[in-house]
Amino acid sequence: MKRVAFGIAAGLLGLALPACGDTASQAPWTLGAEAAEAAPDETVWRAVDAANLFIFETSKGRILIEALPEFAPRHFAQFSALIRSGDLDGTTFHRVIDDFMAQGGDVWAKKGEDPGWPGIPGEFTIRRDVATMPLDAAIGPEDTAKNGYIKGFPVLTQPSFFAEMSADGFVWSAIPHCRGVVSTARTDDPNSGDTQFFLMREHSPHLDKNYTAWGRVISGQDVVKALKKGAPGSGTVTDPDLLTSAKVAADLPEKSRPKAWVLRTDTDAFAAELATRGEPDVCDLPAIPAIVK
DSSP states (O other), X not given: OOOOHHHHHHHHHOOOOOOOOOHHHHSOOOTTOSOOSSSOOTTTEEEOOGGGEEEEEETTEEEEEEEOTTTOHHHHHHHHHHHHHTTTTTEEOOEEETTTXXXXXXXXXXXXXXXXXXXXXXXXXXXXXXXXXOOSEESSSTTTOSEEEETTEEEEEOOGGGGGTSSSSOEEEEOOOOTTEEEEOOOSSTTXXXXXXXXXXXXOGGGTTTSOEEEEEEEOHHXXXXXXXXXXXXXXXXXXXXXXXXXXXXXXXXXXXXXXXXEOSSSHHHHHHHHTTOSOOGGGSOOOOEEEO
8 A cells, every 4th residue: 555645744744734814715605606597508507518527336325526627638548438337436644634535545555566558757737828727717917817717627827928938838737636626646756656645634735736636526525524534643444435336427328317507617607706806715715606407
């Protein structure tokens, strides 16, 4: 079983708790609060691609995860293949730390041998072309913003004006480790992530740009919080909760797969509501809501 590097960091630095933020920042989003009982209005809600929707059934309930392949294509490819192989089924949430994260996916421990999944090169940040992949919504002035959203995902980024000064015309960007983000466990080797993932229970900024975040819980964050906590310090869980099955929604018959929509962050209406929140860190804002049917 791996000893993950972020466990060492947490021990040395202490657990990073979410910033308090102000009341306006933490207030729920009002836009799209009343969704239609039938198909949600696509001018307000974005349908989640079934190929990017992962269904985690656990002993505490269901967790739905949307992946963002544009930010970590190698990790998306491996975790998609891993889910389809069935190797994640029956693994445990073996390390869970309150106000931090819940870690699972130790296929080696399940099988008692090397499962053969290769290490994935770290994808901690991407080089983003601000022309072809602009922020849907920026927090603060668009040319100087260091936070914002793409497809409802929180984004940490260099300001867009840096593109004018960079050799490739791009800026670095990353998914920060906000509450609900899904990321990849590893050892001290930055290219050693393979099958183990972790679900953020709270915002932990010391992980940003050091671990590969590739997804976001869009339904079931209450389940993430309900997973059995481990021992103080180590987080090791006795009699841990199970990931009973993992599926890609696109692999299920259309009539039986869950369908999900995420509040669009690329609309004028969202930008207007965001502007009322001031200029907080994106992780201090509430998660972008989703509808699941």
